[in-house]
Amino acid sequence: MNHLYLKGIEKGYYHSDSDSFELNIPQLTIQEGELFALLGPSGCGKTTLLKVVAGLLEPDRGEVLLGDQTISKIPTEKRGLGMVFQQALLFPHMTVEANVAFGLKMKGISKGVRLEKAKSMLKAVGLSGFGDRFPAELSGGQQQRVSLARALVTCPQVLLLDEPFSSLDPELREEMRDLLKGLQQDYKLTTLLVTHDVNEAFVLADKIGIMKQGRIMQIDQPQILYENPNSPEIALFLGARNVIYGQLSQGVFRTGSFKLAVPGKEEFYQQSGWIVLRSENLKLCPVPASTEFSQINRDLILRGSVVKSVFSQGSYHVTVQIESQSVNLSFPADQSSKPGLGEALELTYDPQSLVFIPEY
Numbered sequence: 001m002n003h004l005y006l007k008g009i010e011k012g013y014y015h016s017d018s019d020s021f022e023l024n025i026p027q028l029t030i031q032e033g034e035l036f037a038l039l040g041p042s043g044c045g046k047t048t049l050l051k052v053v054a055g056l057l058e059p060d061r062g063e064v065l066l067g068d069q070t071i072s073k074i075p076t077e078k079r080g081l082g083m084v085f086q087q088a089l090l091f092p093h094m095t096v097e098a099n100v101a102f103g104l105k106m107k108g109i110s111k112g113v114r115l116e117k118a119k120s121m122l123k124a125v126g127l128s129g130f131g132d133r134f135p136a137e138l139s140g141g142q143q144q145r146v147s148l149a150r151a152l153v154t155c156p157q158v159l160l161l162d163e164p165f166s167s168l169d170p171e172l173r174e175e176m177r178d179l180l181k182g183l184q185q186d187y188k189l190t191t192l193l194v195t196h197d198v199n200e201a202f203v204l205a206d207k208i209g210i211m212k213q214g215r216i217m218q219i220d221q222p223q224i225l226y227e228n229p230n231s232p233e234i235a236l237f238l239g240a241r242n243v244i245y246g247q248l249s250q251g252v253f254r255t256g257s258f259k260l261a262v263p264g265k266e267e268f269y270q271q272s273g274w275i276v277l278r279s280e281n282l283k284l285c286p287v288p289a290s291t292e293f294s295q296i297n298r299d300l301i302l303r304g305s306v307v308k309s310v311f312s313q314g315s316y317h318v319t320v321q322i323e324s325q326s327v328n329l330s331f332p333a334d335q336s337s338k339p340g341l342g343e344a345l346e347l348t349y350d351p352q353s354l355v356f357i358p359e360y
């Protein structure tokens with residue numbers, strides 16, 4: 001069993017200007033073969049936690065276990081880890097092949113075997129024929145492939161990735177994500193990825209932990225997390241654009257003069273909280289819904305006027321003022337002409353897609 005288990009990890013940085021930071025992870029399990037993404041904004045403590053796992057930083061308290069064995073006192077190079085960082089950090093004076101084979105050399109593996117393994121790993125990352133080059137003769141994306149090959153060639157028990165593709169351009173980033181996901185699944189590698197990129201976490205991870213100010217706020221599979229954020233901050237961080245505070249009572253959500261039917265949530269009585277109305281779940285009613293689209297439940301129609309209308313990447317992004325509340329939605333530009341400022345719109349939504357986060 002090679003699951004990674006963190007128990008009672010605490011690490012503090014205390015500054016005289018009172019801008020201190022405390023990492024506090026009571027427990028965290030990353031299952032064998034799972035890709036776990038720690039996702040959070042800059043400064044929330046992702047790298048600090050990764051360094052603790054790597055043995056690059058000693059925690060004030062707590063233990064890191066691999067399977068049933070504590071590895072807290074084992075030095076980094078003996079922990080059986082593969083690591084890939086934002087920068088490739090290759091040895092500039094060594095060839096690509098020698099860079100990849102370096103970890104095997106440290107393990108005392110014979111030259112013939114290590115060169116053979118390095119060649120085959122370079123092939124796995126799509127760099128056959130590049131072994132004799134030096135790092136400076138490679139593009140940034142190719143250098144990151146080499147660092148991935150170098151991390152994998154020693155058959156690590158755990159792979160640690162710190163924003164590995166953030167310095168690459170978007171197209172290359174996608175290519176590298178596919179490569180990583182394929183290799184991680186082929187080798188069934190227990191993997192901890194830290195990233196601030198929501199899309200990256202959702203594309204790659206089996207499970208995501210959302211971090212804020214040194215703590216993990218929610219852990220779930222990507223879709224469950226997206227559909228059930230447990231706080232308004234998480235809903236906003238994951239891209240929801242309408243997170244509205246108000247009161248839910250007997251199936252109706254109210255804030256100011258804005259009213260929203262929330263069928264199926266009649267159990268709440270005068271409960272304060274946040275409704276998450278995702279912009280992609282709001283739709284335009286094609287013609288006055290009240291007349292021609294009587295099949296649409298009239299309770300699910302919202303009427304308002306356009307206060308902002310922008311075209312970007314094939315879609316219109318529109319803000320509609322509905323009573324006291326402004327609401328954002330996006331829809332493909334080929335569905336309608338661009339809504340003009342002041343134009344009256346009728347919108348509808350799928351009540352199943354609404355999320356209510358009670359305030360306790």
Ligand SMILES: Nc1ncnc2c1ncn2[C@@H]1O[C@H](COP(=O)(O)OP(=O)(O)OP(=O)(O)O)[C@@H](O)[C@H]1O
Nearest residue numbers: 013014021040041042043044045046047048049196
């Ligand atoms: N060696 C250090 N000494 C003092 N404070 C530190 C040290 N390293 C990190 N910090 C502080 O700890 C907090 C967490 O830093 P960390 O690098 O873990 O965050 P992060 O989530 O990885 O951020 P980013 O995404 O920007 O890399 C920050 O407030 C940072 O300023």
